[in-house]
Amino acid sequence: MKFIITFIWSFLLVTTLNYVVSSVSAVPFDFQLGAILSLAFAVLIFVISAILPDEPVVHENH
Numbered sequence: 001m002k003f004i005i006t007f008i009w010s011f012l013l014v015t016t017l018n019y020v021v022s023s024v025s026a027v028p029f030d031f032q033l034g035a036i037l038s039l040a041f042a043v044l045i046f047v048i049s050a051i052l053p054d055e056p057v058v059h060e061n062h
Helices: 002-025 031-051
Strands: none
Touching: 002 031
């Protein structure tokens, strides 16, 4: 379920960002580019979450 929600939020946020930047830059909005970038962004989020440890690091006092 977390994968589906991540894909949905990634799609919404990246497509919105793509629309705003294209409007400010006065270039045509490309929906396909936003969809592809959102998939890449979601995969990047999955990779980062797999690399980061889940447990807190225990610091020993010397």
